[in-house]
Amino acid sequence: MATEEYGRDVGPHGGGVTGRISDWVNDHIRTVLLGPSLVALFVVFIYPAVMLLWLSLLNTRGFGETFEPAYNYERIFTDPTFWNAVENTLVYSFGSLVVSVGAGLVIALALNKVTADRLRNGYTTLILLSWAVPLSIVGVTWRWMFNGQLGVVNRVLLDVGLLSSTFSWLTTSSTAMAVIILADSWSRIPFAAIVLLAGLQSIPQEMYDAAKVDGATSLQTFRNVTLPYLRPSFFVAGLITWMFAFRAFAIPFSTTGGGPGGATETLAIYIHRFGIQLLDYGFASAVAVILVSVTLVVAAGYVYFILERMEEIEV
Amino acid sequence: MAGADLTNERYRRRQRVWDVVESPYVVHLVLFLAVLFIVTPLVWMLLTSLKTRQGVLAMTYLPLEPTLDAYSRALIDRGFWRAVVNSVIVASASTAIVMVLGTPAGYVFSRYRFPYDNAVFVFVLFTRLFPPIGLVTPYYRIVSTFGLLNTKTGIVIANVYLWLPLVIYIMRNFFITIPTALDEAARVDGCTKVQAFRHVVFPVVLPGFAAGTILTFLYSWREFLFAFTVSTDLQSMTIPVATFLFVGDAGIDWGAMAAAAVVSVIPSALVVIAFNRYIVVGLTGGMKG
Incomplete structure (x- = not known):
């Protein structure tokens, strides 16, 4: 209809090549704005992801590669170091979840009590610092602090009198795991605190006013208003923290390298060891497929949650 | 009656504990400890980077002769x-x-x-x-x-x-x-x-x-x-x-x-x-x- 006013060859944006291009762009706005991203994601994500599935079906032990679909998957379940890695990953991810979301909640509640904006921003900035530290730097920092001979932790404990001689934190299985959980939490606490604080601040003031009118004490208000309203943020912070700790590579790898004797080898380090160091990429890919599957099941729960809330907001 | 008083009493005690937890002192103490936990490792790295090689091995807390030598070694x-x-x-x-x-x-x-x-x-x-x-x-x-x-x-x-x-x-x-x-x-x-x-x-x-x-x-x-x-x-x-x-x-x-x-x-x-x-x-x- 509109084109008729301009004649046959001239669109609403004028004639000539530029006019025709801008007409075409206008008619295909979605393709123009979204297309490049989807093409990019296809190249950098779908291509390697499909390759991952394909590699997992190859026997790459020793020289050459042969197509043996079940070989790697059968091998996984008979490899005792795989189950060791699974156990470590679970201890690590749930340990980090409890510590970082727990500490994040306490920090968020405290931050929410600070009424002076500048003071609260100051605290938030300082707490955000550890989030911004590159993950391998987190690792080497904690590695250095807990060093068996020269570490500052030993130094402090010796000075205080809690230790009588230096202790090798990172070459003792249980303490090595505790240290990497602590290091991981150190880097994840800010995220949990920020998400939970945002949740606290989104609670409508009317709810508190209503509780006050009803004569509720501060403890009752906390239990019956704050906590229920915080549940969605709690869910998001917990799920994201767990999911990212479950796949963590950089922090455990740079703190302990998976040692001593595999005591802190997480699935990510396990995959890296086979895929990149031993070049048994078929086997590494099969393990990766399992790790990805587990994560995607959990991620599906998260996506479902987002889509639910999306409708609330869009309508 | 006695039962209600008892739960009432328990409630009041909990509320009193909560009032302490919510007080500004506790709030700022918590935040101070959190900041301390976050910042200490970073400060420790900074202090280590300012020490001489001997200073690192001597395990002193502060760099006794602060130097940028470590930066020139690394960079x-x-x-x-x-x-x-x-x-x-x-x-x-x-x-x-x-x-x-x-x-x-x-x-x-x-x-x-x-x-x-x-x-x-x-x-x-x-x-x-x-x-x-x-x-x-x-x-x-x-x-x-x-x-x-x-x-x-x-x-x-x-x-x-x-x-x-x-x-x-x-x-x-x-x-x-x-x-x-x-x-x-x-x-x-x-x-x-x-x-x-x-x-x-x-x-x-x-x-x-x-x-x-x-x-x-x-x-x-x-x-x-x-x-x-x-x-x-x-x-x-x-x-x-x-x-x-x-x-x-x-x-x-x-x-x-x-x-x-x-x-x-x-x-x-x-x-x-x-x-x-x-x-x-x-x-x-x-x-x-």
Whole structure:
């Protein structure tokens, strides 16, 4: 209809090549704005992801590669170091979840009590610092602090009198795991605190006013208003923290390298060891497929949650 | 009656405990301890980096003769200044590509319906939640096939995979907060759809765009897994990777390692201090939708 006013060859944006291009762009706005991203994601994500599935079906032990679909998957379940890695990953991810979301909640509640904006921003900035530290730097920092001979932790404990001689934190299985959980939490606490604080601040003031009118004490208000309203943020912070700790590579790898004797080898380090160091990429890919599957099941729960809330907001 | 009094009494006691917990003293004590926990490791790295080699071995708390010697050992003797330059190039290039691709994509998701739009959006979310460790092995092979091993390009491409879905998602959430009436008004005034996006809606979403940019830059700067897989060569490796390489040495030069660590933390720390509001918005922007 509109084109008729301009004649046959001239669109609403004028004639000539530029006019025709801008007409075409206008008619295909979605393709123009979204297309490049989807093409990019296809190249950098779908291509390697499909390759991952394909590699997992190859026997790459020793020289050459042969197509043996079940070989790697059968091998996984008979490899005792795989189950060791699974156990470590679970201890690590749930340990980090409890510590970082727990500490994040306490920090968020405290931050929410600070009424002076500048003071609260100051605290938030300082707490955000550890989030911004590159993950391998987190690792080497904690590695250095807990060093068996020269570490500052030993130094402090010796000075205080809690230790009588230096202790090798990172070459003792249980303490090595505790240290990497602590290091991981150190880097994840800010995220949990920020998400939970945002949740606290989104609670409508009317709810508190209503509780006050009803004569509720501060403890009752906390239990019956704050906590229920915080549940969605709690869910998001917990799920994201767990999911990212479950796949963590950089922090455990740079703190302990998976040692001593595999005591802190997480699935990510396990995959890296086979895929990149031993070049048994078929086997590494099969393990990766399992790790990805587990994560995607959990991620599906998260996506479902987002889509639910999306409708609330869009309508 | 007696029973009710008893529960009442218990309740009052709990309330009294709670009043103490909620008091400003406890609140500030908690925050002080939290800040102490967060900052101590960073301060310790800074102190270590200022010590002499003997000072590190002597295990003193403070550097007795503060010196920048460790920095010159790490940056000049080892040539890690090049890793710093690489990091700046990689993080800037990744951020530019991701923002240019991701911002219009987020706009489309916030405004237009098209076949399978929800499925495409869920695909983007899943790409974000996909564990990167899963892609490392195939990515390593692809990168070697195309001769991109030990190149900055190889690292930048990985960063596009890692952060593009996140930016699409965050930008979509920012665009959603802007009423579509704005686009319509622009269209009525004779803007093309692209002009409406570029000259009318985009300026309004600028704070969100800034948040996305800062977040992407920080994430690209601190990325380790792919940077480490693609390059451990001085020509192209990033500073977090270079710092990690100290760990492989026979007698680790902890002072120089701490210096390299401080150098890689400084830009992130400055960005956090300068733009903390944007970061908070960016981090929580992922959940407002």
